[in-house]
Amino acid sequence: MPELPEVEVLRRSLEPRLLGRRIERVQVLSPALREPLDRRALGRLAGRRVTRLRRRAKYLLIDVEGDSTLIIHLGMSGRLTVVPHAAPVERHEHVAFHLAGRGGKGRLRLVDPRRFGLAFALPTGRLATDRHFAHLGIEPLGDELTSRYFKQAARGRRGPIKSFLMDAKIVVGVGNIYASEAMWQARVHPRRSVARVSMATWQRLRDAVRGVLGQAIEQGGTTLNDFTDGEGNAGYFQVSLAAYGREGEPCARCGRSLRRLVQGGRSTYYCPGCQR
DNA sequence: CGTAGACCCTGCGCGC
DNA sequence: TGCGCGCAGGGTCTAC
Incomplete structure (x- = not known):
């Protein structure tokens, strides 16, 4: 589904809705994605505020307090949206991040029918050497592409x-x-x-x-x-x-x-x- | 080493 | 209406 432009559009649209808000609870509804969701690692994001949204390649990077980063990849069919707290669980909803703070309660949810997507958490400093990122080439919109x-x-x-x-x-x-x-x-x-x-x-x-x-x-x-x-x-x-x-x-x-x-x-x- | 193909999975639209 | 087929925006692994 998404190439670089779609992930960048997603990043920009989520930024005002996530920055400064706190992740109250992480709910893994269906762990079967390309790599199984790690309940414990994702659960450690609970209680932290979102400090920054970045993008690398087709990955969305959501930095939170305490030098942790939530990494989302949409694969072919992933959709990441903020919905009202009480919105019914959708078919193929894999993980939900319950949000508190400005704007009241809400939930950031990842829906992915084909399950080629990813969601995982890492210490922010370990991103560069992580196997998902270590071998990536340059960004096309930066100065390096000549x-x-x-x-x-x-x-x-x-x-x-x-x-x-x-x-x-x-x-x-x-x-x-x-x-x-x-x-x-x-x-x-x-x-x-x-x-x-x-x-x-x-x-x-x-x-x-x-x-x-x-x-x-x-x-x-x-x-x-x-x-x-x-x-x-x-x-x-x-x-x-x-x-x-x-x-x-x-x-x-x-x-x-x-x-x-x-x-x-x-x-x-x-x-x-x-x-x- | 680089490259080509299979594979992972669900859903949709099409022709019959 | 139902069924089978081909196709779909990603990435990784294996076989050459």
Whole structure:
């Protein structure tokens, strides 16, 4: 479900609703996620106030007092929302953080039908070396992402540009939707080998990745099915998608019919006319 | 070492 | 109406 823009939109929407509020109680309703929920570790968050919300790659990081961090990953189908204290438990609600403080009682809940998501707690200082984060590449919206970085990272690699863009060891946050969008924007064919990308094209790809992710954040993310921010609002970047999910529709740039192909078991959408 | 494919799981829309 | 199939925004592990 969520790529970097959706997690960032979620972070921004939750920030005013969580900052300074206290987690009164942690309720694990259904521990079966990608990694089983650890009742004891999550329970230790109880009694602490939220001090900061951050994002790394597609992970949401909720820092609390006492140098602990709650880490949430939404997988494909996760939804994290603040609901009224008395809201009925939803199907596939895995964990609920009962909140007190400004705004009265409430609950932050993680609902995840497909169970590819994660929720765990760590001492804040241990994040960088934790196995979930240790091997992640650079953030795409920071200063480090340059055409030179891309070129350097591609040295000695084979394989298609799409896999490269989606490889979190290179650059994080680019998932299946925004990979198609960035390649369309940069006019690069998804099967193009990374060994055959010129510096000018690396520059176009770099600009396209940043541009697409940035615009998607501004527009509240992409809601294809069920993405919402922390208040339950859908995004509207889906109306701006140029390629993803548009097989058979005319390319907005050249008019050719957009096509779908499968790479690594996942759909890629592209224009056979203007992507080379 | 890098890369390709299988796999984890539920739900939805489609064609029959 | 019911059923089977393909597909879905993530990441990790195994086999080459």
